[in-house]
Amino acid sequence: MRASVPAMSLQPWFRDAKLGVFVHYGVYAVDSVAESWSFYTGEVSHERYMSQLDRFTAVRYDPAAWADLFARAGARYAVLTARHHDGVALWESAQGGLDVVRHTPAGRDLLAGYASALRERGLRVGLYYSHSDWNHPDYPTLVHPDPPAHDDVLASAYVTPQDGVEDPVAWDRYLAYRDGQVAELIDRYRPDLLWFDGEWERTPRQWRMAELANLIGAAAPDTVVNARLTGHGDYATPEQGLPVRAPDGPWELCLTVNDSWGYRRGDDRHKSVRMLVRYLTETVGMGGNLLLAVGPREDGTFTAAQTDRLTGLGDWVRAHQEAVYGTVAGAPPGHHYGPSTLAADRRTLYLVCFDVPREAVTVRGLRTPLRRVTVLGTGTELGHRVVGGLHEVPGTTVIDAPDPRDVDPYATVLAVELDGELDLYRGTGLR
Template sequence: MPMQPWFSDAKLGIFIHYGIYAVDGVPESWSFYSGKVPHEQYMKQLDGFTASNYDPKAWAEVFAKAGAKYAVLTARHHDGVALWDTGQGDLNVVKHTPAARDLIAGYAEALREQGLKVGLYYSHSDWNHPDYASVVHPDPPNDDVGTNRYVTPKDGVEDPEAWARFLSYRNAQVGELVSRYRPDLLWFDGEWERSEDQWKMRELSEEILAGNPDTVLNARMLSYGDYATPEQGVPLRAPDGPWELCLTVNDSWGYQHQDDNQKSVGKLVRYFAETIGMGGNLLLDVGPQEDGTIPAAQVERLEGLGGWIDKHRGAVYGTVAGLPAGHHYGPSTLSADRRTLYLVCFDTPRETIGLRGLRTPVKRVSVVGTGTELPHQVIGGLGEVPGVTWIDAPVSADVDAYATVLAVELDGELDLYRGAGRD
């Protein structure tokens, strides 16, 4: 199946890590896996998870205001606690928390009312399932996968029947998500703990696409994924094919009381511009409190980023990756017809902005958001080596607080010189 075209033009998605881990503000699932928090104490958070102020319509309004085109909610993390009334076991917030209701249906409905695509996160692994630690990874990627009691069987003795039961459970839960909520995107995780063959990824992919052939799958479906998902670390080279950068607004995926290290709006604009300039999407993560409210500081960041995107939407939506490094000192995007370049300037431009290696003549340069036209001229050049296009810096009234964007309208499709100059 070809990749769904909406994904690559979405540019911004919102990741939501929401679950019982927000009660004590501990790392989602990993805190008991690593022994930082006793398992019993971690699971006691079920008693305090109320979702008392959960308002998915308010979430969706904030996401739309941020300029996002999709969102991804943690339907079930590695801790095995489902946010819906699953028919597979009873470890879910409907049966075992004061929230006592399905938290996915309203989310999906609210997103669709705002015109956003619906994404659901699901972990292949489940560190609470009695049948999960029943087989051994044939080539463990790290020591934990070979030794952790939540992953590997005691004394390494495998139980293939238990593993078959686990896969039936996983497949049935994924089937519930597909049939009940018809997500546009399924964001899988936990794949490193088993091989593709052990996971039976082909069969799972076939079942998902039989239920909804338009479902987008991330690369943690291994050979059956549609796009790459680097997280936290910004790639210096764009992954092959479609991709998204998963990034937290502060330092944590889920809500952690002590983490107030929120990235500034300016930093988020930089991450966003650099990501779309390399042809990717930014999947920006927030961690709601246990009552369902997104912290005000995170809402403020989303709305600040959304203000910048709205002002510069022509340079964002309907564009592809821009210039390779070296042609312009900053990110850039290119219109789909390859006739308009958008140059992002993070610092206040002084005197001139240089554009190197441009063979296509420039018709007009203007400041995105204000429309002010800027003079430009080409200086130098010899034979096939083009001169440098120098653009006059905008006046202070046209400089954006976070990043100024210039629209360079070309007289034809973009044509770049990539050589070493005349010998």
């Protein structure tokens, strides 16, 4: 919940969505270099990076095709990089700065069609926006007082005045530019979600996060905002690694389909569909969403490898959607050897089995009696029984292994229908 704005709760659609697509699209796709970071770290010169502006055409950009692909992937929302750290906006901003409309051959707004196409397919519209802008002349005018995890911000001429002399007036101009662009995004495209980044380069006070939160809360109170609106966001955003313990409150795992956020020619380290199913089910089983990142080529098209991963994941989701959408976190670790989800009414527990079950699937600590167990996707009913148990300690629920013909090649899901709400024993078993 955001502070300093009218009281609100996270919009229900976000918790129920489970899967989103994260699209890093910008001039960096021309030479397939790292988005913004490649000139910041010296991977390429600033001059070479900026020369990509002259060759960015988006000539085959088809937002309707994007929306169709995302829907087929099973996603319920998408997030597009409206403006990354390089400061190149995908719309024509009245606030000045760089944008693809006036400064590239693409010559048109790339956000309007995206927002319309997603809404036509029933998908929620997300926009990424970086607080930082490493090309804006007023940006490197303030010094972070204590950057413990990002010492590079003190050394970078793109961030910090190298003579150490601050210019508060220039910084005020920069924040007016940032706030003006955020207001434009809200007014023109009505995003369901704003995904901020770049927050580590200043303190929340320097960013005036409370004031920005007030702006968003007044203009778009139903817009979901991530926690990088520091101190005022709705949900946490761990990246590239599934946490061992779920963050407190709502959260979303940001994961690349290969090793790169944007398009990198030669990055063939794509995760298999099976691995993506594992990431999705483990994330949802811990109560989070998966935001899966793909990067279009300069012309606006996705590679076959990325498309195959998205459609393959979507095929699995469609066959098992009952165990994905609208669920809550399942049983904690130790009750089942794999992730699980729980229906919103808490009367059906969905057990995910990555490996082919041998002889039986077991559940420990289940107090609620079972009504029946079926294989999700085929409907085949499985036998079950309780073995052992003493006094308040329930026995082990043993479910017969499904026939090999009912086993999914990526992950098999068993729907355990309960005679009441889920009740789990969490004790030590000692008398």
